[in-house]
Amino acid sequence: MGSAGYDRFLALLKDHYSLRYVLALLDWDQETGMPLRAAGERANQIALVSGMAHDLLVGDAFAAALASAEAAGANDDPVVETNLREARRDHDRARKLPQELIKTIAHVSTIAKSAWTEARRDNDFPRFAPHLERLLELKREVAERIGYEDDPYDALMDEFEPEMRAATVASVFESLRPQLVELVEATRSAPRQPDLGVLRRNCPVDDQARFCRKLVSAMHFDLTAGRIDVSTHPFCTSLSPLDVRLTTRYDAEYLPQSLFGMLHEAGHGLYEQGLDPAHASTPMAHYTSMGIHESQSRMWENMVGRSRAYWEHMYPDLQATFSSMAGVSLDDWHFAINAVRPSLIRVEADEVTYGLHIMLRFDLERRLLSKQLEVRDVPEAWNTGMQQMMGLTPPDDARGCLQDIHWSMGAFGYFPTYQLGNLYAAQFFDAARRDLGDMDAQFRKGSFEPLREWLRENVHRHGQRFRPAELLQRVAGQELSAEPYMAYLRGKFQPLYGY
Amino acid sequence: MGSAGYDRFLALLKDHYSLRYVLALLDWDQETGMPLRAAGERANQIALVSGMAHDLLVGDAFAAALASAEAAGANDDPVVETNLREARRDHDRARKLPQELIKTIAHVSTIAKSAWTEARRDNDFPRFAPHLERLLELKREVAERIGYEDDPYDALMDEFEPEMRAATVASVFESLRPQLVELVEATRSAPRQPDLGVLRRNCPVDDQARFCRKLVSAMHFDLTAGRIDVSTHPFCTSLSPLDVRLTTRYDAEYLPQSLFGMLHEAGHGLYEQGLDPAHASTPMAHYTSMGIHESQSRMWENMVGRSRAYWEHMYPDLQATFSSMAGVSLDDWHFAINAVRPSLIRVEADEVTYGLHIMLRFDLERRLLSKQLEVRDVPEAWNTGMQQMMGLTPPDDARGCLQDIHWSMGAFGYFPTYQLGNLYAAQFFDAARRDLGDMDAQFRKGSFEPLREWLRENVHRHGQRFRPAELLQRVAGQELSAEPYMAYLRGKFQPLYGY
Numbered sequence: 001m002g003s004a005g006y007d008r009f010l011a012l013l014k015d016h017y018s019l020r021y022v023l024a025l026l027d028w029d030q031e032t033g034m035p036l037r038a039a040g041e042r043a044n045q046i047a048l049v050s051g052m053a054h055d056l057l058v059g060d061a062f063a064a065a066l067a068s069a070e071a072a073g074a075n076d077d078p079v080v081e082t083n084l085r086e087a088r089r090d091h092d093r094a095r096k097l098p099q100e101l102i103k104t105i106a107h108v109s110t111i112a113k114s115a116w117t118e119a120r121r122d123n124d125f126p127r128f129a130p131h132l133e134r135l136l137e138l139k140r141e142v143a144e145r146i147g148y149e150d151d152p153y154d155a156l157m158d159e160f161e162p163e164m165r166a167a168t169v170a171s172v173f174e175s176l177r178p179q180l181v182e183l184v185e186a187t188r189s190a191p192r193q194p195d196l197g198v199l200r201r202n203c204p205v206d207d208q209a210r211f212c213r214k215l216v217s218a219m220h221f222d223l224t225a226g227r228i229d230v231s232t233h234p235f236c237t238s239l240s241p242l243d244v245r246l247t248t249r250y251d252a253e254y255l256p257q258s259l260f261g262m263l264h265e266a267g268h269g270l271y272e273q274g275l276d277p278a279h280a281s282t283p284m285a286h287y288t289s290m291g292i293h294e295s296q297s298r299m300w301e302n303m304v305g306r307s308r309a310y311w312e313h314m315y316p317d318l319q320a321t322f323s324s325m326a327g328v329s330l331d332d333w334h335f336a337i338n339a340v341r342p343s344l345i346r347v348e349a350d351e352v353t354y355g356l357h358i359m360l361r362f363d364l365e366r367r368l369l370s371k372q373l374e375v376r377d378v379p380e381a382w383n384t385g386m387q388q389m390m391g392l393t394p395p396d397d398a399r400g401c402l403q404d405i406h407w408s409m410g411a412f413g414y415f416p417t418y419q420l421g422n423l424y425a426a427q428f429f430d431a432a433r434r435d436l437g438d439m440d441a442q443f444r445k446g447s448f449e450p451l452r453e454w455l456r457e458n459v460h461r462h463g464q465r466f467r468p469a470e471l472l473q474r475v476a477g478q479e480l481s482a483e484p485y486m487a488y489l490r491g492k493f494q495p496l497y498g499y
Numbered sequence: 500m501g502s503a504g505y506d507r508f509l510a511l512l513k514d515h516y517s518l519r520y521v522l523a524l525l526d527w528d529q530e531t532g533m534p535l536r537a538a539g540e541r542a543n544q545i546a547l548v549s550g551m552a553h554d555l556l557v558g559d560a561f562a563a564a565l566a567s568a569e570a571a572g573a574n575d576d577p578v579v580e581t582n583l584r585e586a587r588r589d590h591d592r593a594r595k596l597p598q599e600l601i602k603t604i605a606h607v608s609t610i611a612k613s614a615w616t617e618a619r620r621d622n623d624f625p626r627f628a629p630h631l632e633r634l635l636e637l638k639r640e641v642a643e644r645i646g647y648e649d650d651p652y653d654a655l656m657d658e659f660e661p662e663m664r665a666a667t668v669a670s671v672f673e674s675l676r677p678q679l680v681e682l683v684e685a686t687r688s689a690p691r692q693p694d695l696g697v698l699r700r701n702c703p704v705d706d707q708a709r710f711c712r713k714l715v716s717a718m719h720f721d722l723t724a725g726r727i728d729v730s731t732h733p734f735c736t737s738l739s740p741l742d743v744r745l746t747t748r749y750d751a752e753y754l755p756q757s758l759f760g761m762l763h764e765a766g767h768g769l770y771e772q773g774l775d776p777a778h779a780s781t782p783m784a785h786y787t788s789m790g791i792h793e794s795q796s797r798m799w800e801n802m803v804g805r806s807r808a809y810w811e812h813m814y815p816d817l818q819a820t821f822s823s824m825a826g827v828s829l830d831d832w833h834f835a836i837n838a839v840r841p842s843l844i845r846v847e848a849d850e851v852t853y854g855l856h857i858m859l860r861f862d863l864e865r866r867l868l869s870k871q872l873e874v875r876d877v878p879e880a881w882n883t884g885m886q887q888m889m890g891l892t893p894p895d896d897a898r899g900c901l902q903d904i905h906w907s908m909g910a911f912g913y914f915p916t917y918q919l920g921n922l923y924a925a926q927f928f929d930a931a932r933r934d935l936g937d938m939d940a941q942f943r944k945g946s947f948e949p950l951r952e953w954l955r956e957n958v959h960r961h962g963q964r965f966r967p968a969e970l971l972q973r974v975a976g977q978e979l980s981a982e983p984y985m986a987y988l989r990g991k992f993q994p995l996y997g998y
Contacts (some may be wrong), residue, residue: 018547021540022521025528032544038742041779045738048517129788239544243537280540433846475850 005068007166010282012062013087017281019053021239028237028245033230054102058094066091079284082465090230096145105138109410116408123398124381133375135410136368137321141406143369154368157413160290162467166366170418172423173359176482180355181389183489184247187340187352190497194335197297200228201324205250211321212248212262215314219300220452221266222244222273224285234261236268236297239273255322256337258299268293274460283464290414292468294421295428296455302336302422303429303488304353304451308334309440313398338496342390344399351422352489360385361404365412423449424468426485427476428459504567505579509781511561512586516780518552519966520738524604526737527744552603557593578783581964585782590659597659604637608909615907622897624878627907632874635867642868650818653866656912659789660919662966665865668915668977671922672858675981679854680888682988686839686851687997695832698785700823704749710820711747711761714813718799719951720745720765721772733760735767735796740774740784754821755836759800766799767792769951773959782963789913791967793920794927795954801850801921802928802987803950807833808939837995841889843898850921851988852889857918859884864911923967925984926975928957 026046034042047144056062060214066087074081084326112131119128143152153166209228217223220242231247238244246265251257271293279285304310308330311318313471317331325333340350346357364381367373382401387393394400406414432454442450458475472477492499510813525545528857533541555561565586573580611630642651652665708727716722718745730746737743745764750756753774770792804811807829810817814829824832839849845856863880866872872880881900886892893899905913931953932938941949957974965973972978992998 016545017545018540022525022544022548025524026521029524029528033726035722035726035742038739041517041739041741041776044513045517045521049521153886222536223534227532227534240537240540241839242540243534261705264681277540286567292733478709 003072005050005065005072009065009069010083010089012056012065013083013283016053016056016062017054017286019049021281023049023053024237024239028239028279029237031231032247048114054094057091061096062091062429065131073329078277078465080403082283082463086286086464091286092144093159096147097142101141101145103136105135105142105410108134108138109408112408112410113405116218116402116405120398120402123396123402125397125402126376128402129375129378130205132368132378135407136375136412137276139410139412139448142367144496151366151370153369153413156369157416160414160417161366163469164289164291164416164420169362169420170366172480172482173362173416173419175485176355177359177389178203178350179486180489183212183352183486184340184342184390184491186499187493187497188342190499192496192498194339195332196336196339198325198336199256200333201289201303201328201429202252202323203322203324205252207321208252209251209259212258213320215259215262215305216266216269216319218314218446219263219266219270219448221269225273228262234265235273236265238272239279240280241273242280244269244272260305260337263305264297264301267297270300270455271296271460274452274456275463277464284307284462288462288464288465288466288471289468290417291420291424292459292471294418295424296421296459298421299425299429299455303425304443304448306334306338306351307440307443307492309443312444313446319394335496338492340493340497342392344386344392345403352493355419355422356389358415360389361406361415362419364401365407365415369412406474420480423470423480423482423485426488427456427472427481429488430484431458432475502568502571504564504571507640508568508586509582511555511564512582514779514963515552515555515561515787518548518555520780522548523736524551530730530732530734531746543970545720548643549694553593553598554767556590556753561590562594566956571637576866577964578778581782582680585785585963592645592658595646596641600637600640600644604641606635607633607637608907611907611909612904615904619897619901623893624896624901625875627901627950628874628877631867631877631906632636634906635874635911638911639868650865650869652868652912655868656915659913660914660967662789663788663915664788664920665753668769668861669865670772671979671981672861672890672918673916675854675918675922675985676858676888678981678985679851679988682890682985682992683839683841683855684998686992686996689998691834691995691997693797693838694831695835695838697827697831697835698755699752700754700821700827701751702754702821702823704751706820707749707751707754707757710817711757713816714758714761714804715745715765715768717945718762718769718947720768724772725768727761733764735764735771737771740772740776740887741779743768743771754824754832754917759804759836762804763796763800764918766796769954770795770959773805773951773955774962776959778962780861783961787963787965787970788967789916790919790923791958791970794923795916795958796922797920798928798954802924803942803947804838805850806939806942806991807834808942811943812945834995837991839992839996841886843891843893844902850991854918854921855888857914860905860914861918864914868911915941919967919979922979922981922984925987926971926977926980927954928955928987929983932973 013126025048026042026049030042059101066084070084070088074084108131112135114129115131116128119125139156140152143155146155146158146336148155151166157164157166175255213223213228216228225242226244226246229247230249231244232249236244236246246260246262246269248265271287275285275287276287280355311334315333319325338351340352342353343349346354349357360382362377363385364373368375368378378401379397383393386400432451436450436454439451442448460473469480501572524544525541525548525823526982565583569583569587573583576694605746607630611627611634615627616629618624621988627839638655639651642654645657646656647654650665655664712722712727724741725743725745727742729748731748733747735743735745745761745762745768747757747764770786774786776784786812810829810833814832837850839851841852842848845853847854862884863872863877867874867877877900878896880894885899889895935941935949938950941947958970960968968979
């Protein structure tokens, strides 16, 4: 710290991050309330600012400042070490990709997204196929330029989950798959079954909004350093640890939509608020991976928010807020929000089958990238996978291989982070229980601060200081494993379903 | 058009404007709902983006592109001519001010704003005085660097009202002052007086919000290219002609607050929406001056929105919306919203006395700048002026010379544009009546589109093509004059007050 070279480097790095936060505002605004007709100019504004952020990162001034800061060394200061390491990683990665390739991908994926929208609407996979083919080619080129050891998939996934390897994911998923399939089967043939009708009661949207604010405040999400809005697709975005924005959506006839969406996004939000504001606009105040991020949202949504202890505390308030829920018992509510059933659509899937949806996508996109699977064979491979894992065959591709937007954006390597989040979450949760004792007893009293503080101390505040595997090792003393997750699932669903 | 030199120039110019629109979003967000604790990081983001916008404008790349575009010439294309002229003006102006001076002013005015806030709170002018002194020094330096012919005030006012001269303003204000004073006196001693109690009925905020949307839609403000939010100080901002944002504020016990604030901001908004989206991010889609902008807001707020014809159409709906207004007659409402009475606070002033508030400020700041008035003598000069024009003496400086934020921001030369707006508005309104015939009859039917179209055709769509004086000459066939405004005021208030 303090050397002129390092200060110059840090100032440029902060400018780069600040531009990314400005981009986050441009995106947030577009999703939450930008006037419809403004889309064209907004695209120009986004292109301009993201171009500037990229130019700054790959520019010679940044390269020189970084090199000079590296030459001065980190002197065992972990902050300096982290800043240098992450800046080098981003800089090198960006320099490996020519501006022309980035523009081509942006252009092709814009068109691919339109084609995908139409293809899904008309259930017409062949219309989307050539665009998918082209995006795969471009992403193969990206992987070649970035470089990898064994599998081009690694180079792409690395953007979302640094240092994670496809072989590791595949091996963990392999051990997980039969166990999940077995669990699904056990719940399907179990003697007790939930009554999903209790979730379909009329709950006025304004009351839902008030109740959601309560849930989020109970988690100690700081609403003076964040806000809640409505958007079509719920998300969490951050403009600094002191400006974290959640969105949700409301369905007056289906309360779980807003509740669990809100808990999920607030879980992401706590991670962002737990980063150190003193390091704003640097890697130390940046999340370490998408998978770790997802572990926070899944933990609050499912391990906390779908637990019986949580609702022992919250349910009286829920019933007081929504008169239509008066006759529904806590047990029936708790069982219904934990219903397991194979389904066609990922984003509507329950906690258990969700992982199976992810594994299917991981398997297919990895084979697509390595040309073991042809684009034209995707629908058949998809339907076969669904049949094998869930016993369901999609009636059409719109409810099959065309359901997700990710591939049309060229985001190959993103899907596994969703399921890694579930696995990390279970490993962190075990470690938290080891340190905090009877968390259920705390939840029953409405005391969520111990867990939040533990996560802040052990996960959030480190930002990018530790890569996912190192963080996991430090916090849980383990490598990535499916066992804690399976133990958590069995511990919850066996008593519920009574199988 | 079409030359490579011009295209390069235009691309850079558009980038500069786009950055200014991004800044507008950062500001809008800060005023409408940014989390409290985000202020620090937001200041960094704003400093970064405004620095980039400035660097782009003064940079050698822009200078070279501009020079090469100028060399190619405009070939009588008015769009090219406008772009070259305004870019040259902004570039030269920006180049005349060293980065160091700009930073010093930003720094000093940040501190001055805090000092002003405290001084106003504690009614302690001497605490603010040294900051005002320092800002005047800095702004005198700006004026010297920018250059001027007769009066340093011209150099500062030029930023807000291009080519307007202090001598012209002074001469027009001189003719206006005694006429306004006389009109105030006439209403004060008139036989009829309005009952202001009718404005103090309870009107629920949600109903006000719905009614405001109706008023704005009736003006044909396009809500698919704009939005309405709440902020402490109402404003209008634009991120392109297709993204125009209004704010207002609500007082459940005082309906006029939101109604006339909304009409005012929507008047600004129609100007912004009337700019040509095909020229987005260029001078052709930028307002020509603050005074012309204000003419649009004042026209809709006062000439339309406080006319009897307007309320003949709108009042039944108002009464249907607010049950507390059931017993108030149209005549009483119309008289009350047009009440004239001398008052201490500018932002609460009526249509007639408002001009007197402005003249006082114009006179004082002009004398301050030329050192004919010492900072320490401001309170006395202020109070003397108030007594002479309004027959009132402020009980303290908080309600006197400390009431406005403008001087603490160094915004000398801004105040006159408020009153110029009133004068332009009357001149435009006469011209509109000449072309459109009986506008009152149109308003009575709720037909506001003819006026909006006329303004769009004659004022809005030209953007910066014409400077204010030229625009006025083209539209009204006149130079700046106080007579149309006085004729409008007399025509309204004489029959109302029956003097």
